[in-house]
Structure formats: structure tokens, C-alpha cells
Amino acid sequence: xxxxxxxxxxxxxxxxxxxxxxxxxxxxxxxxxxxxxxxxxxxxxxxxxxxxxxxxxxxxxxxxxxxxxxxxxxxxxxxxxxxxxxxxxxxxxxxxxxxxxxxxxxxxxxxxxxxxxxxxxxxxxxxxxxxxxxxxxxxxxxxxxxxxxxxxxxxxxxxxxxxxxxxxxxxxxxxxxxxxxxxxxxxxxxxxxxxxxxxx
Numbered sequence: 001x002x003x004x005x006x007x008x009x010x011x012x013x014x015x016x017x018x019x020x021x022x023x024x025x026x027x028x029x030x031x032x033x034x035x036x037x038x039x040x041x042x043x044x045x046x047x048x049x050x051x052x053x054x055x056x057x058x059x060x061x062x063x064x065x066x067x068x069x070x071x072x073x074x075x076x077x078x079x080x081x082x083x084x085x086x087x088x089x090x091x092x093x094x095x096x097x098x099x100x101x102x103x104x105x106x107x108x109x110x111x112x113x114x115x116x117x118x119x120x121x122x123x124x125x126x127x128x129x130x131x132x133x134x135x136x137x138x139x140x141x142x143x144x145x146x147x148x149x150x151x152x153x154x155x156x157x158x159x160x161x162x163x164x165x166x167x168x169x170x171x172x173x174x175x176x177x178x179x180x181x182x183x184x185x186x187x188x189x190x191x192x193x194x195x196x197x198x199x200x
Contacts, residue, residue, distance in 0.1 A: 038095050039079070039135040041144050044104060045087040047125040052115060054085020063111060064166050074103045080148040082167035084155060089148045091141075097132060104130045142188035145172070150190065 046052045053063055064083050067090070071078050076094040094100050112126040135141045149172060152164035161169035173181055 037134050037136075039091070039093050039141060040097060040132045041135070041148070042090045042092060042100070042104070043087060043131045043133075044108065045128050045131075047128045049086045050126075051085035052119075052124075052126045053083065053088075055115070055119065059115070060085070060166050066107065066111070070103050070107045071100070074100050076100055078168070080145045080168050080172060082148045082151045082164070082169075084151060084157065084166070089151060091135075091144050091148055101130050101132065139188055142184055143190060143193055146185055146188055147190055147193045 054060055060083060067083065067088060068078060068081065071090060071092055071094075074094070074096065076092045078090055078092050080089075080091040082089050092100075108127040108130075112124075115126060116122050116124050135144065149161045149167060149169040152158045152167065153161065158164045161167070162173065176184070
């Protein structure tokens, strides 16, 4: 994510030239549309992975509500979600990815101002964009569900999914049952899913 800082000026110029030729944003991932799916994992990350969301338990809880409400207000259906102190993942169905990304950008702007006032950090950059990844197959979809629910365990916050209150793991286990969740976990392992996402 932050490899740009380690590159030489020549490497940066080459990447920017390539992105311009491809008509992509200069410094961010494109939000692809017109794909064969309407299911995406959406990830929002705090700038330099600072735990701005997790400044307090109340902030985590309040942001969990407004995040889900933003998806709902935009007509997106959430299949799985998880909120951590410095990032979130949401697996959703949406027919308007660009519009959803814009709505999330507005949400990020609103909460950044609010949090910066609360923290006495006016001008601090809270967010580093929103990224999306289209689901390529049923296996990719189920591995993503597992990845999202396992995220608090992966990052060492808890030892099991159900110990983390800011995710859909409880609802998921209630809906599919523990036996089916274990089967899906074994059938669709994480492997190297997410490797490199948190590199700084």
C-alpha cells in the first residue's frame, strides 16, 4: 500500500505514465464497473493504519452503525462486515459501485472532521481511500466471508470470531449454523488471502 514512498523518482514516473495511458486514477485503485458481478469486498483503511476508528469503544460502535447505514441508504446489501480499529471490510451486493464509493468518501469526510475535533487533531488525514475487489467465483466469495469474519483473529484482537462485537460473525453463525460454518471454513480456506494488504 505504501510502496510508493520506497520507489525512485524514475519508478514513480513510469507508474504514473502507465496509469495515465490506462486512463486510471494517478494514485489510487480504479473502481471498475461493468463487470460480470455485483458483489464486492469494500475496504476502507485509516491513513498509515493509525487506529483512528478505535480511539474508543464508543467510536467503534458508533462508526459501525453509520457505516452499515451508509451501505443501506445507498441500496447495497451487506453479506458480511468487520470493523477494526484502523480499517473495515464489507462484502456487499451493489449495482452502483461508483455511487457507493462516493457515499463512503462523504462518510469518511464527515467522520474525519468530527473525530479530528474530538481528538484535537485538526487537519489530520484519517483515511487512505476506499478500495474494492469484485468477487470472481463462488470460492472467492466464501473465502472472502471467512476472511472478513476471521480478521479480528488474524490481527490478534481476539481468539475467536464471536469475541469481536464489531462484525457480522454472530449473525452469520446464527444463520448458517456452526456446523455449516466449519464446513465452509474448511472448504474455502484463506490461504494467502489478504497477504500484503497491511504492509507499510
